Amino acid sequence: MSEKPAFFDLSDERGVLRTSVAVTLVISSLGICFGLISGSFSIIFDGVYSLIDASMSLLSLFVVNLITSYAVSRGLSRKLRERFSMGFWHLEPMVLGLNGTLLIGVAVYALVNAVSSLLEGGRELEFGWAIVYAVVTVVACASIAMVEARANRRIGSEFVRLDVKGWIMSAGITAALLVAFCIGYAVQGTEWQWISPYIDPAVLAIVCLLIIPLPVSTVRQALADIFLVTPSGLKAHVDTVAQAFVEKHSLASYRAYVARVGRSREIELYFIVPADAPARTIGEWDALRDEIGEAVGGEGPDRWLTVVFTGDPEWAE
Template identity: 65%
Template sequence: MTYTRPTTPRESMRQRFQGSSMQTEQGVLRASIMVTLLISAFGITFGILSGSFSIAFDGIYALVDASMSVLALIVANLIASYTSSRAAAGPLRARFSTGFWHLEPIVLGLNGVLLVAVSVYALVNAIGSLLAGGHALEFDFAIVYAVVTLAACTAMAMLETKANRSIKSDFVALDAKAWIMSGGITAALLVAFCGGYLVQGTRLEWISPYIDPAVLALVCAVIIPLPVSNIRQALTDILLVAPDDLTAHVHEVAKGVLKDYGFLSYRAYIAKVGRAKQVELYFIVPTGLPPRRVEEWDAIRDRIGDAIGHESPDRWLTIAFTADPAWAD
């Protein structure tokens, strides 16, 4: 007789959290949204208490990021629902018969644009505050905020980076990058606030009013360029620009098929849309080619699909054969 120790409620809760929250794209994003909202409320509150524009900006930045994470979660759920049950019918599937992958780069691009816009606005305000002589700041409140927030950012960045090794999601990768950025910002704030606290009562106390706007301006100048790469990638996907590596691989496979089966030529249409790889191949066969059974053509398709690889619910592969090039152009 085998005895199995019963799972305690605490272990059961931990297993559910690990299984559902940090091992799926949707779970990671949900956890990130909850933590981000807490940090946002924490930052706005402490920004008001300490009189720090940089802390208030950090809270607002987190709020914008959380809003985009909610949108990303909705898109991730739509994609997961579509790829897990393509045969299912429904009003959304009827209207979006080719899937929801195109929404992913739109959300990523919008996220980057909004974060840049918020940062530019904060930079302008910081410069204005510096020119106006700065403002007083309660450094003790500011330091408490920075320590707590830095710990939260570090923990979330580590958890998401680890989880995304198996999930491999652009959304999670972007979110982990955002946590790293937030942690870097908060670390800079902490150093500045500690410096401001230490100069109190010394001959350098005159710099205290300038610390908060100066740090805010520096942080904004650093983070404004960071989302640019994500915006560029999103535009690439929206414009259906074919990735060089995938394009070269598909053409290599297609040329091999021409050689093996004696086809005349081919047309390849390739794009990457978010996480989806879309490939359409049209092979021009000689006129008068002896007929083949449908199963034989399917076997050729299977061979081509295996050679192209990347088989997953996020691969959209179409392979057609025709003797009329007009059908392929």
């Protein structure tokens, strides 16, 4: 009898995401509390940023459960399976795109507030509390990023990859805050104390400018998946395999349609059979489909391969 996987199993995509959500909720709570105590808007932003990241991780976890349940035909209601007979892969790029867009939006909003605060003369804050928060958060973010990155070498999940990127961004944000808070603490009681009100909004503005571009590549890829933009590398591979198959079996031609939707690879191949080709049994046609499937490769729950043989080219257009 097999044991049930641990809830925070780091060898499983869902276990990694659960771990990430739990740690993120703790850090976001600390950020909001310490931000209110110290009077630092940059720390509050850090907490809110983490809270949004946790919300997106929860949504990602839900989508992963749907995709996995559909792929293994387990734990999914018959009604839901009938409603989504093509699977749930299309949800993955939607969630990734939403995640990246929200992170960009939050950073832009914080940048506007930081610039506004600078123009108004900055804000005073308690640097001691701010330094304590920054040290704890940097250590936590760096640790979970390394743990997830190591786990994802085997898992290969786009969700986990984006989550690691989010942890690295959070660690970078907080490290910049830590440096700034240390400078602010050091200038207290000196002739440079006048700069301390500007430290919090200034470092927040700099951090926002640095992190705004980071999710852009994820959003771009998500939009490409949503709009079914043909991945050039996969299309070239399928064309090579199909052309070799046509020449080997003396077929007239072929049509290939390829798309990437999240983790899935959707491939449709139509082979045009000459009108004078000899008749074949169903078993022989299925053997040819098996042959082309092995040649294309990537067999698994995330490959959707359709192979059609027809004598009418219009069926392939």
